Amino acid sequence: MMSKVKCECGHVNPFGTVLCESCGKPVAGNQHIDGNEGKKLLNMRYEGTARRSQTYTKSFVDRIWSFFSSVKVGVWLIILALIASMLGTIFPQQMYIPPDAPNRNPAVFYEEQYGILGLIFYQLGFHNLYSSWWYMILIALIGVSLVICSLDRFVPLFKALRNQKPKKHKSFLSRQRLYSETEKVTDSEVESVKNKLRQRCYKIAEENGHILAEKGRFSRWGPYVNHIGLIIILLAAILRFTPIFYMDEYVWVREGETTVLPGTDGEYYIKNKDFILETYDENDESDERFKEALEQVGTVVSNYQSDVIIYKAARPIPGAEPKLEPIAEESIQMNQPLEFEGYKLFQSGYQLNEFSSMTFKIYKTNDSKEEELGAFTVDLMEPESEFILDNGFRIVLDKYYPDYYLDDNGVPASETNFPRNPAFVLLVYPPESDTAEVSFLGIGKNIDPTEENEYKLGIIDFEMHDVSGLAFRYDRSLPFFGLGAAIFMVGVIQGMYWQHRRIWINRTKDGGLLMAAHTNKNWFGIKKDIETVLENTDIKMVVDQQELDEKEKH
């Protein structure tokens, strides 16, 4: 069964060939493979080559190969990926749950916001659809299909196009979409056609007066080139899952603070000099043109910026305090990340007006002038637990809520660890007393729970700062993605913007001429080519035998 097939033209074709690689004669018994049976026109898609998937279908491996090499299966996989991708956009993905949502816990959020559909969305795991195992398997299957499809077709197609001869069998020519027969043709006419074909950049191959004019064969490789690009992209995506290729960290830095950059083993430090938020100002000369828009929408931010210094830590002795060498001092803005030694810092968040410190004074409850008896300052980042004043007062910081709110049970709690709305429970020990007076202080709150306190506390001063949120990353897979994308674009342009055109001109024994033509796309273009080259000759214009028009009528 594995024997090769010898054609009457003498060419030996691989087993499973549909059209002889050399002369194009349909191989008897194999016509069902490309669906040529009972059809006027031959299927030229893969030049009638013997493809492994169509030839060997017995063993398990054969079946897997046939399955993935089918365009139909490929299209189904694409459609499934398409539908899956759409489903994920019905409700926001977990990472896009709005920061101001009442409850950001996905188990609560989806049902609360979207009802029963939201609950189903969540329970099916669609809130993390694009990183789900089944979505990734789907994409991986597309990858497998890409590889197998390409190999199954490229190798035989390459061989067939290399082996083709100008002399074609009549049954091949007459079953092309464009075909004509002319009874009497002179040599000078053929010569003129040949010259005009050359002028139109066709490559001419000749054999005993038979001509094959061909151009744009390289466009046939376009699909395989772009598939290689896609495979590189998929491989790059796998690489990106490894920490060697991708790191994604986030760092909050207060103004004035110097902190270590996460994920660098203490090698790099960052100092936030200043965070700047600017808005468009309709009274400003350069922004005046936006006046109407600004009046409609209100404030529009024009710039988020963090002025930072990056330090590299030198540690001559392991474990010792590092010596910080500044290596970069720059402003990070959106669209202008800071790059240093393979890392990138992106402006991606901010917090305005956090409290850095608060200063309190003590005064007598019954003193209407609130004369200061003593003062102390609480550092809100690293608060001390006890303050002893010169005049003998001792104040203990009993409880500290950096971001105060009352929880559902009415119990004081802190929403975050950031001093955005600080509140305190302070114990005041008057001089030489062991009994404390309890005070609760916050912004706009000064509560004496016992209402018997002799001394009262009051906020007299505070300092504030902004905080920059910076995404800190490296992505060493980018060059691979870039390479894949570039190869894809080359392939897709090569395949789409050029066409493989072939015109066969075969002489018959009685001085006549058979002409047939094929192109993989743009039939209008090849017809124009033929019209031009046949000008001033008596060779008959090819007839379009396309069945489309009749087929549609049924």
Added chain:
Amino acid sequence: MDLQNISSMALYIAFILYLIATFFFGATIRDKRKKHKKGIAGKIGITITVIGFLAQLVYFITRWIASGHAPVSNMFEFLTFLGMSLVLGFIIIYAYYKLSFLGLFALPIAMIIIAYGSMFSKELAPLVPSLQSHWLYIHVTTVGLGQGILGISFVVGLMYLIKEVDQSVKSKSRVWLESILYLLFVFIGFVVITTTFNISNYNVTFEHSTDSQIYTTEYHLPAIAAPNEGMLLTEGVMEPWFETPAWFQGSDSGRKFNTVIWSVITGSIIYLITRLIIRKRVGAAIQPLLKNIKSDLLDEIEYRSVAIGFPVFTLGGLIFASIWAEAAWGRFWGWDPKEVWALVTWFFYAAYLHLRLSRGWHGKKSAWLAVIGFGIIMFNLIVVNLVIAGLHSYA
């Protein structure tokens, strides 16, 4: 006259010229019947189209100078650019195939898109920090161009269907085709009703709360659907008939929903009037005009415009988009709804191109796909921007 006025004027002129050109392309029907092969009407039509395109180019450039950034940063600017790309796509296809008829369909579609865009806020708007990049015009113009070329495949696919779908027997295709034509009427309805009430300066205000925040929303159309739990503040105007359901997202979902209702009502009225005048389905009325066009040629132009548009779309919508996203947000792909829908579009046209490999997917089936493909593009543009909130909702 300042630049901004010149710009608006140029766009207006372009629109009028496209309209005039459409009539000349319409006149080529008569030419064909008289067997004048190179119709003079077609030549005039294409000349006017090119002048219109140049006028729109003037709009584009002057607006760019006036605002200091490429005018592709909001719904109005992008849609007008898309309309311009569609016209450019038509001019290129015309240069090659000399198919005057395409103008009769492509120009009205482009005009609907431009008119639709003009209903959104037209003021010069400042750029938020994430948009301040050269990639704004590199990415968005490439996407617009790609979508414009893919839009040609929609126009040609639609022509193919109008020509080939049998109007004499009842069938699903006949219903679907008519639905698509009806949808075009809804867009026209939107333009008509918005313009009407804009001229009369209609305005009502609602107060309502979403996620425990209080918002006020201005309606420029009489309120049929009020915002969810909204309170009408303006006096002496039409009382809303019902409230927008709570599951519509966003603070101005009520206004959008109300606009959709008005567009459907107005579109339906215009459609019904048209039906009353022509006394047959719109598809059936247009069908005879396409009698002399070869289906094969339409099928080929449709396929080629996908073949040409697909790489451009990939470059702009996926590759340039990723490069910019990497610079702005530090991740080249983030599964934002707009990104996902660009991928969906890409998957869809990839499937289209693969299906064209097999025999059964030429002709009508392929034409349906071309129509659906552009539907996905418009979905991404309109629904994803206006309904599914994400990083791209600028309008």
